[in-house]
Structure formats: C-alpha cells, structure tokens
Amino acid sequence: MVTSILPLKLEEATVRKGGSRILGPLDLTLDGEGCTILLGPNGAGKTTLLRLLHGLDRTSGGQARWATPREEAYLRQSFVFQSPVVMRRSVRDNIAYPLLVRGVGRKEARERAVEWIAHVGLAGADDKPAQILSGGEKQKLAIARALIIKPEVLFLDEPAANLDGTSTRDIEALILRAARAGTRIVMATHNFGQARRLADDILFIYRGRIHERGPAKEFFAGPETKEAETFIKGDLLL
Amino acid sequence: MNDLSAGVMAAFGLIFNLDHNLVEISLRSLAVTFSAIAIASLIGLPFGAWLAVTRFRYRRVTIAILNALMGLPPVVVGLVLYVLLSRSGPFGVLNLLFTPTAMIIAQTILILPIVASLAHQALRELWFQYHDLLISINTSKWQRMGALLLDGRRSLLTAVLTGFGRGIGEIGAIMIVGGNIDHLTRVLTTAIALEVSKGNFPLAIGLGIVLILLAILINIAIHILSRTEREGTW
Numbered sequence: 001m002v003t004s005i006l007p008l009k010l011e012e013a014t015v016r017k018g019g020s021r022i023l024g025p026l027d028l029t030l031d032g033e034g035c036t037i038l039l040g041p042n043g044a045g046k047t048t049l050l051r052l053l054h055g056l057d058r059t060s061g062g063q064a065r066w067a068t069p070r071e072e073a074y075l076r077q078s079f080v081f082q083s084p085v086v087m088r089r090s091v092r093d094n095i096a097y098p099l100l101v102r103g104v105g106r107k108e109a110r111e112r113a114v115e116w117i118a119h120v121g122l123a124g125a126d127d128k129p130a131q132i133l134s135g136g137e138k139q140k141l142a143i144a145r146a147l148i149i150k151p152e153v154l155f156l157d158e159p160a161a162n163l164d165g166t167s168t169r170d171i172e173a174l175i176l177r178a179a180r181a182g183t184r185i186v187m188a189t190h191n192f193g194q195a196r197r198l199a200d201d202i203l204f205i206y207r208g209r210i211h212e213r214g215p216a217k218e219f220f221a222g223p224e225t226k227e228a229e230t231f232i233k234g235d236l237l238l
Numbered sequence: 239m240n241d242l243s244a245g246v247m248a249a250f251g252l253i254f255n256l257d258h259n260l261v262e263i264s265l266r267s268l269a270v271t272f273s274a275i276a277i278a279s280l281i282g283l284p285f286g287a288w289l290a291v292t293r294f295r296y297r298r299v300t301i302a303i304l305n306a307l308m309g310l311p312p313v314v315v316g317l318v319l320y321v322l323l324s325r326s327g328p329f330g331v332l333n334l335l336f337t338p339t340a341m342i343i344a345q346t347i348l349i350l351p352i353v354a355s356l357a358h359q360a361l362r363e364l365w366f367q368y369h370d371l372l373i374s375i376n377t378s379k380w381q382r383m384g385a386l387l388l389d390g391r392r393s394l395l396t397a398v399l400t401g402f403g404r405g406i407g408e409i410g411a412i413m414i415v416g417g418n419i420d421h422l423t424r425v426l427t428t429a430i431a432l433e434v435s436k437g438n439f440p441l442a443i444g445l446g447i448v449l450i451l452l453a454i455l456i457n458i459a460i461h462i463l464s465r466t467e468r469e470g471t472w
C-alpha cells in the first residue's frame with residue numbers, strides 16, 4: 001500500500017488576485033473518505049478554493065500542504081474544470097493523455113481510454129476530434145480523462161452544469177463509484193439535488209471564507225448560519 | 239505587354255520541353271530552400287513552443303527581437319555571411335563561400351526568425367487554452383511543448399509554408415554568398431536577375447512564372463498531404 005497523499009492541510013491560506021483578497025484566510029483539513037460538496041453563491045470563491053487545493057492557484061499567504069511531497073501528490077489527483085478544456089485531438093487520445101504523461105505505453109493507454117469512453121457514455125466517439133463534441137459530451141470526456149488515472153483525490157467544478165438529466169445521473173453514478181473505490185471527492189455545485197445525493201459533508205463558502213462546515217444531513221436539515229439558511233431557502237423559493 | 243506575353247510563351251516553352259537548365263536550377267532552388275526550411279523548422283518550432291510555455295525575465299524583449307528579426311534585410315545577411323565565410327574571414331578554412339551550403343546557411347538565418355515567431359504566435363493561443371489543463375495533468379515542460387507542437391501542427395504548417403515562401407523567392411543573400419555560378423549555385427531567382435541584366439526579359443519572366451508555379455504547387459501539395467482542408471477544424 002502506497003502512502004496516502006492525504007490529509008491536505010490549509011493553514012491561514014489566502015489567495016489574492018487583481019490586488020484584492022478573493023479567498024481566505026482559511027484553515028481546512030481534507031482527510032478520510034467520501035464526498036465533500038462546496039456550496040455557495042456565485043463569486044463566493046468555490047472555484048478559487050478548488051484551484052488552490054489542486055495547486056493551480058498559489059497561496060498569497062499561509063500555506064497548503066499535502067502529506068507527501070508536492071510532485072507525488074500532483075500525480076495522484078485530477079481536476080474537472082467548470083468549462084471543459086479539450087485538446088485538439090481525438091476523443092480517445094484526449095482521454096489517454098494523462099496516462100501517456102505518466103509514462104504508460106501508447107497502446108495500453110489507448111485501450112484503457114476506450115474502456116472509459118464506454119463508461120462515460122461516449123461510445124462510438126473514439127476517433128472524433130474532441131472539438132466537435134457538444135458541451136455536455138466534452139464534460140463527459142473531461143470526467144473520463146480525470147478518472148482514468150484512478151486519482152486518489154478528484155476535484156470537480158460544477159461538472160454537471162451542461163448536462164441533461166440522464167447524463168447528470170450517469171456522471172453522478174461514476175462519481176459515486178469512484179468514491180466507493182476510495183477516491184476522495186471534492187466538488188462544487190449549484191445543484192442542490194445533486195448535493196443531497198452525493199454529499200457526505202458540505203463546505204458552505206461565502207465571501208471567500210468557509211462560512212459553515214458540517215455533515216450533509218445536518219446542513220440540509222438546518223444550517224447553523226443565517227447566510228446558509230437564506231441560501232438554501234433561496235433555492236427552495238425558485 | 240509584349241514582354242509579358244512573350245514571357246508566358248517562354249515559360250510554356252521551358253516547361254513543356256523540360257529544359258535541362260530549367261530543371262537543374264529549379265531543383266537546386268528547391269534543394270536549398272527545403273534544406274533551409276528543414277533546419278529552421280527543427281530549431282524554430284521547438285523554440286516557438288518553448289517561448290510559449292516559459293516565463294522568464296527577458297521574455298518580452300526576446301519576442302520583440304525575434305519579431306524584428308523577421309524583417310532581416312537579406313542583402314545584409316548575405317554580406318555579413320560573406321565576410322565570415324571569405325578566405326580571410328573566421329570561417330574561411332571551411333571553404334564554404336560560393337557553395338550551396340553557404341546559400342542554405344543564409345536562408346536558414348533568414349527563415350528561422352519567421353518560423354519561430356509565427357510558431358510562437360500560434361502556440362501562444364493554444365497554450366492559453368491548454369494552460370490549466372496541462373498543469374493539472376502535471377505535465378513536464380517538455381511534455382507541454384510536445385502537446386503544443388502536436389496539437390498545433392496545422393497552424394505550424396502555415397508558419398513553415400510562410401518561411402518556405404520567403405526562402406524560395408529570396409535573392410539578396412544567396413546572390414552574395416552563392417555567386418550565381420552556372421551549374422553550381424545558380425537558382426531560379428539569381429537566374430532571373432541574370433537574364434534581366436542581359437536584357438532578356440521574356441526568359442526572365444518565363445523563369446519568374448515557373449518560380450511562382452513551383453511555390454503554388456508546393457503549397458497545394460503540402461496541404462493535400464496534411465489534409466488540412468478536408469478535416470476542417472483547425
């Protein structure tokens with residue numbers, strides 16, 4: 001058994017951009033198993049927090065530390081972006097790419113990519129150029145590409161934002177399956193139904209801070225802070 | 239107008255008779271420029287990719303210089319190279335002056351900044367799209383450059399073809415370092431200049447037409463080979 005890259009610890013971490021502080025300072029320990037869902041209004045800092053955790057954004061103050069050296073930690077985590085990024089190559093080669101980067105042979109990487117194409121419901125699209133996929137199909141590609149390395153931690157930024165009901169269910173099933181297989185999930189979403197279905201615990205982000213954190217059941221039954229309550233009510237009113 | 243129509247006739251005559259001299263100098267033109275573009279691509283494309291993915295202190299300055307070098311005056315390049323390669327110059331012992339090798343070196347110097355700069359411009363946009371993803375996947379710098387070069391090959395083709403166009407039509411540098419020696423360093427452009435100086439306009443125009451046709455043909459051939467037009471998405 002390889003040593004885990006978790007826990008990830010943030011200490012007094014802040015992110016500054018364009019001259020102002022958009023996140024933090026916040027302390028957070030990410031450990032154990034399951035699925036943590038980030039909730040919060042637009043512009044609250046969910047994307048920024050995910051990017052910070054994944055190492056795409058650097059701390060401007062404080063620190064973020066994995067249990068293992070950085071290089072090792074970065075090899076064992078994936079990120080699904082809010083707007084999917086696809087490379088100018090076939091669907092199959094897109095999904096195989098992270099394996100190639102990690103030194104897997106081309107043939108094996110392609111074979112495993114083909115399996116994942118089926119898992120995410122893109123069957124038949126193997127040789128299509130990825131740029132011509134629809135928004136939702138690109139999102140599925142991104143999820144397959146993230147999962148193919150069997151990451152220990154998977155970050156997702158509103159992965160179902162472009163998906164129809166059926167596809168959303170498919171994707172959720174994939175995420176749940178990965179979670180059961182031991183992948184630690186950290187995901188931002190605006191979809192409360194999805195949050196309820198997937199979350200073990202909730203991080204409520206508000207104005208760049210972790211405003212509230214707790215088990216999903218308790219959070220939805222009755223959040224502790226007024227802002228979270230208003231936020232949930234707002235959803236019910238819609 | 240008479241000279242022009244006579245030139246067209248001359249061009250047809252040359253092409254249909256597969257004139258020995260014409261074939262010889264055309265092939266030499268192609269050989270010189272192909273060699274130059276091959277070397278320039280080998281260096282310039284990776285350099286463009288490297289520039290796109292690397293942030294360093296003098297990056298802006300480097301790019302500005304590179305862009306400026308795109309407009310290097312061929313005559314000056316030829317002159318400097320002439321001095322360097324001449325018997326009394328530092329590389330005189332190599333005996334390269336008035337050889338096709340010297341012409342290839344001259345054209346490589348002229349083409350390299352064009353290929354590198356255009357490659358950088360094309361790949362910079364691609365890097366903007368790929369940036370987050372490739373960092374997220376934990377790629378090394380070499381892997382990033384590789385991904386850009388591979389996925390950006392369509393736009394890189396344009397860079398290479400632009401360089402080719404500049405090379406095949408260039409005369410200032412290769413005239414000086416090549417010397418337009420019959421059967422040794424004479425190419426299409428220098429032959430045209432010679433015919434013009436002799437007052438033989440129809441033949442000069444005929445050669446000019448061959449030169450243009452050749453350039454068009456090469457472009458079309460490369461596009462067909464790489465199937466750029468058919469696959470649509472760039």
Ligand SMILES: Nc1ncnc2c1ncn2[C@@H]1O[C@H](COP(=O)(O)OP(=O)(O)OP(=O)(O)O)[C@@H](O)[C@H]1O
Pocket residue numbers: 017018022040041042043044045046047048049082
């Ligand atoms: N590069 C930047 N420069 C300045 N401000 C930025 C930059 N990037 C993000 N911000 C600001 O930081 C805040 C948090 O943005 P972030 O994308 O993390 O929000 P979010 O919670 O993901 O919102 P959404 O639900 O709309 O995706 C926003 O107010 C945004 O305008």
Ligand SMILES: [Mg+2]
Pocket residue numbers: 046047048082157
């Ligand atoms: Mg966001």
